[in-house]
Amino acid sequence: MIQLTDIHKTYKVGKKSVHALKGVSLSVNRGEIFGVIGFSGAGKSTLLRTVNLLEKPTSGKVIVNGVDLLQLSERELRLSRKKIGMIFQQFNLLNSYNVFDNVAEILRMNKVSKQVIKRKVDSLLLLVGLQDKAGEYPSQLSGGQKQRVGIARALAMDPELLLCDEATSALDPHTTESILDLLLDINEKLGLTIVLITHEMEVIKKICDRVAVLEQGEIIEQGSVLDIFSRPQAPTTKNFIRTIFDDAIPTMMLNNILVERPVSKVVRISFRGEAALNPVLHSLAVRFSVVTNVLSGSMITVKGMPLGMMLLHISGEEEAIMRAIGYLEQTVHHVDVIQELGVVKP
Ligand SMILES: Nc1ncnc2c1ncn2[C@@H]1O[C@H](COP(=O)(O)OP(=O)(O)O)[C@@H](O)[C@H]1O
Ligand SMILES: [Mg+2]
DSSP, X not given: OEEEEEEEEEEEETTEEEEEEEEEEEEEOTTOEEEEEOOTTSSHHHHHXXXXXXXXXXXXXXXXXXXXXXXXXXXXXXXXXXXXXXXXXXXXXXXXXXXXXXXXXXXXXXXXXXXXXXXXXXXXXXXXXXXXXXXXXXXXXXXHHHHHHHHHHHHTTOOSEEEEESTXXXXXXXXXXXXXXXXXXXXXXXXXXXXXXXXXXXXXXXXXXXXXXXXXXXXXXXXXXHHHHHSOOSXXXXXXHHTTSOOOOOHXXXXXXXXXXXXXXXXXEEEETTSOOHXXXXXXXXXXXXXXXXXXXXXXXXXXXXXXXXXXXXXXXXXXXXXHXXXXXXXXXXXXXXXXXXXXXX
16 A cells, blocks of 8 residues: 655755655555554654655655655645545644534535535544534534544545544543544544554554554564564664563562572563463473562553563573473463573673
């Protein structure tokens, strides 16, 4: 659906230049929800705006729906853009227009007949759950309701693609949940492809199929959300994952461990939620003569799929620990040794 190839973007500000995107390549499949996560200033908005050429890249290729957007005339580009909806953190509604007119505006601009507009807007307001708010003005709406209007408006021209720029960042957690549910719903009902950018891992976790981590204008990691959650590689990715599952070991705990069991390792394991873990932990003790302590653990839901994360402290003979970890690697989804204690490295 989308292919970005080696995108560079440099902003000139006076005599200075800001290299906002440095060779970004990514592809988004039709019908998927693709997330881009990064800190503020990473280049997320620039990247998103490249997809509909609101921001023209300095170099690189932008293919959307098989069309090379950079080759289009202004007129052709305007036509293509109609098939790309966009929503924003600050909603960008017209404050002097009521809800109905906010959604109808773009249809009027495209000379759609009055009758069709009425039918279309009514069905969109029903879809986003605002059927009884048609006559109200943005100032009378809550943040979540404003974003619902934003979504209805973005869907007015029957886009195949929806771009979301921090669409839930101005909302409280509860409202965020409901807006994400709505996005998931329209993704499934309408088969709409969604690209969203965010700085919140919760958003990625709840609705995305795949994710790319953007740092200082470069994609440092990308993959399926389940894979990225279970084996993050880059330090920044690990930091984002820590906002969901904290794998830091309190210093006091570490000190106690060191005194009691000088040779040991701390491993972070992840496992598919449906896998039973108790027999595995039992086997560690029986088959490998190691002592295993659960330091922390939690079960998270990644787009409806349960994923377990656990921090284990394994102690015993060095050799036995290694064999126990080998066994874990074959049994659970992923194992990461995050601390080696008291082991003298050759
Ligand atoms: N119109 C612009 N002119 C100059 N610099 C810009 C412009 N837009 C963004 N930048 C700079 O590009 C970098 C990336 O910005 P942006 O894409 O907005 O990041 P994010 O959305 O991840 O916060 C930042 O250093 C920002 O200051
Ligand atoms: Mg931004």
